[in-house]
Every structure is written in C-alpha cells, then in structure tokens.
Amino acid sequence: MPRLDRLPERFATHLLDVECPRFDSEPWMGGPPLSRRRIAVVTTAGLHRRDDRSFLLGSENYRIIPGDVESNELICTHVSTNIDRTGFAQDWNIFFPLDRLRELVREGVVGSAADFHYSFMGATEPEKLEKSARELAALLRRDHVSGVLLVPV
C-alpha cells in the first residue's frame, strides 16, 4: 500500500495502532525448487463461493475454494469498508491470482496448484485465527502442498 504518510492521518494512525502479534520463534521450512512445489493460495480477502456462508464481524474460520473454481463463483464479504473492491469487480486476479498461478503451472514454472485454496476474513485479530490455521495446515499437508501463498487485501 502507499506509505502511511500518504494516507489520511486518521486512517494512518489507526493502522499504526493495530496490535500485531509477537512470536518467540521464527519457524522456517525448506523445500524443493519452485518447479517442483505444489502451491495453495490462502487469502484473507473474505472470499467464498456464492452459496457458502458469508463472513461476519469476528469470523474465525475459513472457507474452502476448490482449485477449479470459476471467477463468477467467488464473492467477497470481508466486513471492512476501507478495502477498495473496484479492482475485484473488474478482475478477480487482483485479489486471488488463480489465472496467473494456472499459467505458471502450465509453463512449468510452478510444479502444480493445490486441489483446494482457502479464505479467511482478515479483519479478525490474527490470534483468533490460530486454531483454524493450525487445522488448515493439516489439510494442506494432506493435499501435499509444499508452498502457501498468503494474500492480504
């Protein structure tokens, strides 16, 4: 995003005051070259399939997005009004770059794309997502995912 000094003062102050989690450890996992990795996208944009449950204020769980999802199936119910949605209305890749990922897989730059991707709603405090995130890790491992691309909004 633009440097904070380019935002309206109240908004910049609000962002600076956001409490960020601190961790004692710095986990680090290695892996094969990108051309052999299996990539899943995990977004916090509050995306979900049209017939799935909407996100609400404080939602702590995630929604499953099948790997063969089409752009018209996804909507965004993130609760924040400060997120610009005009780009998403024009092109879903600006939130969720699945077309680009599919291209990289076709070209062999990336090994494969996961069978499932996932979405959280980023307005929830990170600590409240921990339980769901750890549960999600097991699903990702079962899908043989060797790289997750995390995308905020």
Add this chain to the structure above:
Amino acid sequence: MGGLGHYLESEGVPTTQISLVREHTERIRPPRALWVPYDFGRPFGAADDPALQRRVLEAALALLEVEKGPVLEDFPDAGAQNAAHPDGSSEGWACPIPLRSPVTSPDEDSLRRAFLDEFAALRPWYELAVSKRGRTTVGGSGLDLAAAAEFVAAFAGEEIPDNPCPEIPIAFVLRAAVADLKAAYIEAVTAQPGDTVPTHAQLADWFWRETRAAELLFEVKRRAARSQDRALQLVTGVLMIPMARTGG
C-alpha cells in the same frame, strides 16, 4: 496475514506472502514476505494487467527458494497505472450517465426517491456488465438487487425496516446490502462506453461525491447514530463508509 504465515510454517507448511502494510510485517516477522506499494484491495497491483500480476506473483513465490529468513523484500515495480495514482483526482474521466442533482432538502422521501431513480437508471448498465464480463461480485447479502436497494433506502426513514434475513442481525444485513449496491454501481459505471479507463480513486470519488446512493448512506449513518441499536451504530459508523470519506 503474517500471523497466518507463522502458524502454518510452524506446522510444517512453507509460506510466502504479500505484505501491504510494511510496518505490520516488520513487527510480525513472518517467514517470507514481499511488500508491494499498492492500496488495500490491490495486492496484485492492477486489474486487467496480467503482466504486472504475474511479476508480483513470481516475486512472491521466488521467496520460497530463499535459503534463510525471515525475509522481507520490496517489490520494485510500481508501474501500474491505477496503483500509480493512489490519491488521484477525477480529472480525465467522467461518468457518462447524468446523475440526479443532489437533494438540497433531504427529507426522507425525496432522498429515497432520488436514490431509487438513480439506481433504476444504472441497473441496465449493471445487467450489461454482468453479461459482458460473465461474472458479478454482487451477492453477499443474498437479496435481489432491487430488494437490497429498497431495504437500504428504508434506513433513511423514521422506521427501521423488517429484517429480510432474520438469522443475521439486521445491522449486518444492512452492511451486506450496502456492499452489494456499491459493487453494482461500480460494475455498472465501468461497463459504460468511454476512451478513458477510470482509476479506482476516480471510481471511489465518483461514488462518494456524486451519487445519490452515497448521499443516502450518509443520511443513514446520521440517523443510525441516534438509534439505540449498538450494532447498527457500529455498522453505519465504521463498516459502511470508508474512513477516508468520513473526515479522517
């Protein structure tokens, strides 16, 4: 976002991420992050710019091959047209549809009528947009668009309307209906002909400064501030109108 990276990585799943607020990422220190200079809502830079989106994606994924971390890199390319004008003016683009004039004495009926007339005028452009693009981002409220418009308009009156989705608090149904209306307006106006592609800042300026819909939402906010419903106050206070449009 960085918290998720920490949780997943500590469970054995390698992660890389896009960072939008560098200051947050510096504090959280997730394993791998690529800071991009784009606004909220634009982690991959610009709509309909696959080359830029691909550069961002490849730069973020390349971090998976870095040998040690935490690593926070800056994406060097700020070249997308829309991203280059984060606070751009409306110069160079104008909505081709003449909108109703602002309501000078906003009594309940005139404001509601002006909004519903405006919405009816934009509706064919919305339908055209859906057919042209084969998709719509409208749908979060679960209400038909016309019903969503009537429902939102009713909040500018004296009486709070009946809740069409009783399983969800009415304030959050309002929030979702407003989100659907805003999406429909943007999809409609960007389907219209013209040689200039509006930037997101121009679209936001158009919606918040020129439409009767925005005028109605400010009135809904004013009325809700006097309500006893705390959820309604919260939604209309911070979840309906962007902070940048409320004097921030």
